[in-house]
Amino acid sequence: MPGTVLLLAASPAGRSCLVDAASVLPILAAVAPDVLSGTDTANVVELADPLEPQAVLTRLRAAATAPGPLTIFLTGQLQLDRRQRLPHLALARTTPATVRYTGFPWHWIREELRLRTPGSTAVVVDLHTDAETWQHLAGQPLTVGPGALLYGRVAPPPPRRAVASPTYMKSVATILRSGHRPPLAHLHQQALTRSSGEDPEAAGRDMVLTIDPTQPTPHARPMQPAQPPMHPVPGFQPAPTPTPAPVPVPVPVPVSLPASVPAPASPMAPSPLPPPSDPHAEITAAVESGRHAEAAELAGRREQEALRAYGPGADEVVHWMEVRADLAMFAGDAELSCRIWLAVADVRLAAGQEPGAPGVEAAVDRAHHQWGRIDDSARARELGPALADLRLRVPGRRQGALDDVQRNLSRLQAQV
Known part of the structure; x- marks a missing residue:
């Protein structure tokens, strides 16, 4: 199955720029698509210094819904918005005062990747920060969602009036240009070694990110000399990430005893139970094979189980509502998706x-997006007032969102 690769390099123009992010793209673009992806064939999408958050979201969403493995190479700088203190990827028009509206919220990445099959997604990052964001990340490391691999580094601010170079990502690209793609854990360690040689000060300064299915929590540490890579252990998913919706319950890791210590055997011991299945993986497999009704039924069943166990409005219930809304979108049922959002x-x-909470804004934004895709005018006219009422309370980040709803609702009502 072909893979998908998203090359994203973003940094602000002018004095707000901390890193020359786009300088890495020519090197990455020179790598063969199959090497970038680790698959026989791959589709490569490149985004250089994008201007609008919605443009990035559109490309990310398309990549996240594509079948097959997904690899994202992301270079840029992170900044906190002043209102909610959430990290954003700074885009070309971002300034410290406009991060909330012109930057790309990091939690959108988690949202878009959360339904992908565990182990099918890898994100490789080279990120720089200002002093405020650096302190924030020391206590709240970055994550990219359950089941997704994350490798890379986060660098503190460069010297005053200096623009840093993305040496880690350039090292990744240089290694891949050899035509060989080692396992990502090996590639990560090789890139750290090479980049620390080019910038010795980074060896004790940068924050190294390593998240894979063998680790239950994000790992952030100062850069150290390369160590033997950890190999994935099947059947384990990371612990829940700090998103508004909970993630699936982790599957226990199989543990084997050393060869020198034989496991005790007893004829009376019961046969071990198989590990519980991952409902998200089952749902994703159903969607990828076109069995949308089966996927919706599985999610609906989980929602009812959560409702009985936790009661209306519980996070577990909301999570499965969101899954059903996404599934309706994948099935092309914009009306149902809008209703659920x-x-x-x-x-x-x-x-x-x-x-202004991320989960609330995301729900209203997605309801708005799906409402605009409803073909039946009567159905769209029915849902329009509810969306307009929500937009009054939740204007969102895009200017003119409420005006857009009111304008289109007036057009629909004039058709009666």
């Missing part, structure tokens, strides 16, 4: 979440 927003607001 509207319900998710209502539940989150009723639970006391602020209108």
Whole structure:
């Protein structure tokens, strides 16, 4: 199955720029697509210094819904928005005062990757930060969602008025240009060794990110000399990431005793139970094979189980509502997807979440997006007032969102 590769390099123009992110793209673009992806064939999408967050979201969403393995090479700088203190990838028009509106929220990456099959997604990053963001990440390391691999480094601010070079990502690209793609853990260690040789000060300064299915929590540490890579252990997923919706319960890791210590055997011992299946993996497999009704039934069953166990409005219930909304979108049922996202927003607001909370904004934005895709004018006219009411409370990050709903609703009502 062909893979997908997303090459994304972003940094602000002018004095806000901390890293020359786009300088790495010519080197990465010179690598053969199959080497970038680690598959026989691959589709490569390149984004150089994008201007709009929605443009990045569109490309990321398309890559995340494509079948087959996905590899993202991301170079840029992170900044916190002043209101919610959430990390954003700074884009070409981003300034410290406009991060909330012109940057790309990091949690959108987790949102878009959360339904992918565990182990099918890898994100390789070379990120730079200002002093405020660096301190924030020391206590809250970056994650990219359950089941996704994350390798790379986060660098503190460069010297005043200096623009840093993405030496880690350039090392990754240089290694890959040889035509050989080692396992990502090996590639990561080789890139660290090479880049620390070019910038010795980074060896004790940068934050190294290593998340793979063998580790239950994100790992961030100062850069150290290369160590033997850890090899994946099948059947384990990372612990829940700090997103509004919970992630699936991790599957226990199989443990084997050393060869020198034989495991005790007893004729009376019961046969070990098979590890529990991952409902998200089952749902994703159903979607990828076109069995949308089966995927929706599986998610609906999980939602009802969560409802009985935790009660209305619980995070577990909201999570499965969001899964059903995504599944309706994948199946092409924009009306149903819009209805569920509207319900998710209502539940989150009723639970006391602020209108600017990421989960609330995401629900309303997605309801708005799906509403615009409803072909049946009567159905769109029916849902329009509810969306307009929500937009009054949750204006979102895009200017004119409420005006857009009201304008299109007026057009629909004039058709009656």
